[in-house]
Amino acid sequence: MSVMSRIRERVASTIETAEEAASGAAAKTEQAATGAAAAVREKARALTAEAPSAATLRHAAQAAVDAARNASGAPTPSVTAGKGMGVFLGVGTSAAAGTDAGVGGQISAGYVAGASGELKTYGNTGVVNGAMGAVAGGGLEAGIIVSDVRDFYGDGSQLSFCPAGIVSASLAFDKDKQLTAISVAVGKSTGGGIFQYDTHTEDTTGR
Secondary structure: OOHHHHHHHHHHHHHHHHHHHHHHHHHHHHHHHHHHHHHHHHHHHHHHHHOOOHHHHHHHHHHHHHHHHHHHOOOOOOOOOOOOOEEEEEEEEEEEEEOOOOEEEEEEEEEEEEOOOOEEEEEEEEEEEEEEEEEEEEEEEEEEEOOOHHHHOEEEEEEEEEOOOOEEEEEEEEOOOOEEEEEEEEEEEEEEEEEEEEEEEEEOOOO
16 A cells, blocks of 8 residues: 555545544533523423412412311410500521413411510412512521501512522512511522512411
8 A cells, every 4th residue: 555545544544534523522511502492492391390379379378277276176366466566586488480470389387476575376388470570598597577567468569679699588478568577588499580479468466
C-alpha cells in the first residue's frame, strides 16, 4: 500500500471516528435535555395535581368541624375571642399553583391571645381564587391582629407573598375587605409567587 493510500485511509478513519463521537454527544445532549424538560413538567404537574381542590378543602374543613362538634356535644360556636387587638401563633401548610384563577389551598391551626390576656385556639382553611406562581410547603406562622380579635374569625380572604426562600408574608381581610391581620411564616417550601385565598377561620377552643 502506498504512502498516499495509507494517509487517505487514516484520514477517512479519523473522520468516521469524529462523526461517531459527534453523533453520540448529540444524542446524549438531546437525551439530557429531554430528561430535564420532563422533570420540569413532572414537577409542575405534581404541584398542581397534589394541590387540593376547592370542594375537597371545604368538605374536609366542614367534616372536621362537624366531627369535633358532635364529639363534644357543643352547639355551633359563636365568635368568643375577646375584644381589641391580639396576636396569634400557629403552624400551617399550603400548596398552590396557577397564573390566573389557580388551584390549591392551605390549612393552619394555632393559638390566639387577645389584649385582655384571654387565650383561644383557631383553625383556618383557605381555597385559592387567584395565583401567580407555584408553591408548596409548610412551617410556623405568627401575626398581629390589627383590628378586633373577634374579626379574626369567620369568612374572609388572604393575600400571601411567597418569594423564593423560607420566609413569606400574608395580609388577612374580613368579608368586608377590611384588614384584620398581618403575619409572617417561616418554613420549608418549594417555589414562590403571589396567591389569594378565600378563607374561613373557626374558634376551636375546647374541641
